[in-house]
Amino acid sequence: MCRGVSPDVYLFSTAINAFCKGERIDDALGLFTKMEELGVAPNVVTYNNIIHGLCKNGKLDEAFLFKEKMVLTEVKPTLITYSILINGLIKAEKFDDANYMRKEMSSWGFVANEVVYNTLIDGYCKIGNIDEALKLRDDMVSKGMTPNAVTFNSLIQGFCKSGQMDHAKNVLEEMISSGLPINQGSYTSVVRWLCINSRFDSALRFIKEMLLRNLRPGDGLLTLLVGGLSKNGKHAEAIELWFRLVEEGFAVNTVTSNALIHGLCESGNMQEAVKLLKEMLHRKLVLDKITYNILISGFCKEGKLEEGFKLKEDMIKRGIQPDIYTYSLLLHGLCNIGKLEEAIKLWDESKRNGIGPNVYTYGVMIDGYCKADKTEEGEKLFNELISMKVELNSIVYNTLISAYCKNGNIAAAFRLREWHEKQGHLTNFCYIFIFNTWNVQTWPC
Helix, strand or coil: CCCCCCCHHHHHHHHHHHHCCCCCCCHHHHHHHHHHHHCCCCHHHHHHHHHHHHHHHHHHHHHHHHHHHHHHHHCCCCCHHHHHHHHHHCCCCHHHHHHHHHHHHHHHHCCCCCCHHHHHHHHHHHHCCCHHHHHHHHHHHHHHCCHHHHHHHHHHHHHCCCCCCHHHHHHHHHHHCCCCCCCHHHHHHHHHHHHHHHCHHHHHHHHHHHCCCCCCCHHHHHHHHHHHHHHCCCCCHHHHHHHHHHHHHCCCCCCHHHHHHHHHHHHCCCCHHHHHHHHHHHHCCCCCHHHHHHHHHHHHHCCHHHHHHHHHHHHHHHHCCCCCCHHHHHHHHHHCCCCCHHHHHHHHHHHHHCCCCCCHHHHHHHHHHHHHCHHHHHHHHHHHHHHCCCCEEEEEEEEHHHHHHCCHHHHHHHHHHHHHCCCCCCHHHHHHHHHHHHHHHHCCC
């Protein structure tokens, strides 16, 4: 202590509180000892500060020793003392002890207030014991207390924990109609459940409520909702939500935007997908390979290869390098419309750019050669795959077997079937196609 300064109980209590808040509990205990040595008697505030600091640090046994000490020194515990201890016990999931403290508190003439009830309700909700939480809520109401936002947010989590999601949704709706503050966790839990159960209209309504309260939904939640709306044909709603988020200053991440573009492409709504891409570029939002590949896939499915190639060039200009998936999509598109020569050039380009083809890409080219009646070229690529010791899928085998059968080369088809069987990948398709072809060719007229 500084010379000439005589600290009193208020100064000590303030310093102890500062140490406890700064999680320097050992320093707080040291100062408590020092004040006793100096003959300064701790008051209820001093004890409450120490007990709170110990509870925060999980030192419940020591906290209760101080509670006993304050009683021995004739410092009467207050409602705050009991609230602190009950909170510490609940955090440690010692519910029986917490309820014992509540009874002891009553014996001292203290009536549990909203803070004590909310602490107990929240504790039970966190472990999914919603029945006990509801009993406490009812007890709270019977004593003339009105459940507040803290109570309702806890109950929502409790209903969610116990799988009673319709009840959680009803509580959330009640809170909205009452104008009560709602935390982000309550919205998120309910909206996620609604999305998983394809109740997208309700989910969207709650998301809009979040935005009205200036709460930004998490990226994962937005992606789930936007993707779900798109898959369920609610493209207009998904697009409207995307624009509203952007206009209100909530940055939409690339994954969420990709989910929307994917939904539009899957439904064949390429015009809206491209419009969204342009909007993303205009607003300088981050694009990635997935964004472009989704759009390229959509155009290839519609047979609009020129648009697909334009996107490939655009992504290169923006510093996004095409990957094996980009090339595979375009190769598949070219082979499907019989443009084998262009496919071969693109295949060579991908290899020049250091993008090694995978089994899927080989399968696309083998299929392209076979469709163009160039089975021998398809065989060469197949043998390349074998020499590379790549694990082949049934599609590659079936493509070549199908080509042999169509060309009447049943012997080669059977040989490949036997090889396929040795690798453990034989499917019924192999038998069905070979035997159907054999029957057609050998059946007597």
